[in-house]
Amino acid sequence: MNKYIKKPSFFLLALLFALVSCNTEESLIITSPDPAFTLQQPGISSVFLNFGLPTNNAFTVSWNDEVTGSSSYTVEMSLDDAFTAPITLGTVNTNSFSITVEDLNTAIRSAGVTTFRDIAVYLRVNAGSINSNTVLYLVTTYPIENPQITSPSENDAFVLTLATSGEFATNIEFSDAVLSSTLGIEVNYTIEASIAGSNFADPVIVGALTNKTLMALNQSDLNAVALGAGLPFDVAGDLAIRIIARITNENGDILERISDVVTISVTPYNVSFPYLFLVGDATTPGWNNNNNNPPIFRDQDVPNAYFFTGYFGAGAFKLLETLGQWQPQWGTNDGSTLAVNPGGGSDPGTFNVASAGYYKYTFTTVGESGSFTVEPYDASGAATYPTIGLIGDATPGGWGTDTDFTQDPNNPHLWYLNGITLTSGGSMLIRADNTWDNVWRYTGSSELYGTAVLAGGGDNIPFNEPTGSYDVWFNDLDGGYVIIPN
Numbered sequence: 001m002n003k004y005i006k007k008p009s010f011f012l013l014a015l016l017f018a019l020v021s022c023n024t025e026e027s028l029i030i031t032s033p034d035p036a037f038t039l040q041q042p043g044i045s046s047v048f049l050n051f052g053l054p055t056n057n058a059f060t061v062s063w064n065d066e067v068t069g070s071s072s073y074t075v076e077m078s079l080d081d082a083f084t085a086p087i088t089l090g091t092v093n094t095n096s097f098s099i100t101v102e103d104l105n106t107a108i109r110s111a112g113v114t115t116f117r118d119i120a121v122y123l124r125v126n127a128g129s130i131n132s133n134t135v136l137y138l139v140t141t142y143p144i145e146n147p148q149i150t151s152p153s154e155n156d157a158f159v160l161t162l163a164t165s166g167e168f169a170t171n172i173e174f175s176d177a178v179l180s181s182t183l184g185i186e187v188n189y190t191i192e193a194s195i196a197g198s199n200f201a202d203p204v205i206v207g208a209l210t211n212k213t214l215m216a217l218n219q220s221d222l223n224a225v226a227l228g229a230g231l232p233f234d235v236a237g238d239l240a241i242r243i244i245a246r247i248t249n250e251n252g253d254i255l256e257r258i259s260d261v262v263t264i265s266v267t268p269y270n271v272s273f274p275y276l277f278l279v280g281d282a283t284t285p286g287w288n289n290n291n292n293n294p295p296i297f298r299d300q301d302v303p304n305a306y307f308f309t310g311y312f313g314a315g316a317f318k319l320l321e322t323l324g325q326w327q328p329q330w331g332t333n334d335g336s337t338l339a340v341n342p343g344g345g346s347d348p349g350t351f352n353v354a355s356a357g358y359y360k361y362t363f364t365t366v367g368e369s370g371s372f373t374v375e376p377y378d379a380s381g382a383a384t385y386p387t388i389g390l391i392g393d394a395t396p397g398g399w400g401t402d403t404d405f406t407q408d409p410n411n412p413h414l415w416y417l418n419g420i421t422l423t424s425g426g427s428m429l430i431r432a433d434n435t436w437d438n439v440w441r442y443t444g445s446s447e448l449y450g451t452a453v454l455a456g457g458g459d460n461i462p463f464n465e466p467t468g469s470y471d472v473w474f475n476d477l478d479g480g481y482v483i484i485p486n
Helices: 002-027 101-110 219-229
Strands: 037-039 046-048 057-065 073-078 087-092 096-100 119-127 135-140 148-151 157-159 168-175 188-195 204-210 214-218 237-248 254-258 262-267 277-279 305-312 315-320 329-331 339-341 351-353 357-366 369-376 388-392 398-404 414-422 426-432 439-441 449-451 461-463 468-475 480-485
Touching (some): 057 119, 057 135, 219 237, 305 468, 388 414
Antiparallel strands (some): 037 057, 073 119, 119 135, 188 204, 188 237, 388 426, 426 439
């Protein structure tokens, strides 16, 4: 009897468990997520656009599309989350999209953004009429907007005179969105001038500014710029002006922006620019201001443009206007622009030569400043002549006897004649080795300086100054010559 009672109890318990299990299965509902068109959230939402790496990817975005079945996607950008003015960044036939630093920067700056840091950029992907969700990036951009010249105005005209040389002529003024931005960076500006239509092939540096947008010029300054650019005096000529803005990042990369050109009319007056003489331990006379100091040569077409190609020792040098006097004295304080102590002020720094060798220097004086360049010069293939002399009816030996130059002891290509008597109305040639094999001839200079050309035929160099004593210097590397009255 006891066994009979236990069996039904086990059966009832099993039946109860089965009924409970059936009820649990009926209440469990398993669902799948709805199909979605989802732009994935970026792992890094802050983007710094480095102008030094313009072709690098700014970012890459990707998305899942279980909805549209599209084979073409358009990536859109907006500066607000409502996409009131969407901008197309690109179209792809894959589920990812990349954009370069330069292209993203241009898209953002072209959208009219006036700041540079933490610009909210909203992205979405469009497939036909269906849009994905939106993701947000905070982007730091760099400027593409160019400076804008506000003064002088196009076609302004300036007639300059020696009598009013100290009076105000004009402001060179410009605007630049960078300086009113939140970037907080240093911007270096160079003001350039050139003959209109020359495409700034040989510009004159008007001046340099850092984080400033105005430079005042008096008539003397503007006159020097006009003459330095090559405008003839007493004749109205067109002068082009532009601004170059440069930003340098921590890696030394330079971002350059150039303004539109403004063209003005300038009538300069005639002015006499001085000869300039070398002094310093990088040159033959050393730091002696009256030791047969070589003059630097002069551009026969541009009165305030100077040049010198030759050997320099390791050391330094400056330029003097008058032998035997330390002022006026020219040098540089920043390694790129000229500075002068005209007398009574502070002397400028030196032009430094790190390694001995041949160099080509160019100098353009503009008022009490200006610019210069220097580059190594390869003289290894240049001929070295035993003698070079002057011959002609303007010289003591006439056309029969050469008057030989003296060779600089440190520079075999630099030659000089001290105290030679030259005769007015005559002419002369420069030749090597007392023969007609290597002769330097006239190239049209109307001054007592110029550049002679090594040629088998051509004109003689005329001499129409008063008969008297002169020092003559000649450089056989580039044909430069100067004739200095004693």
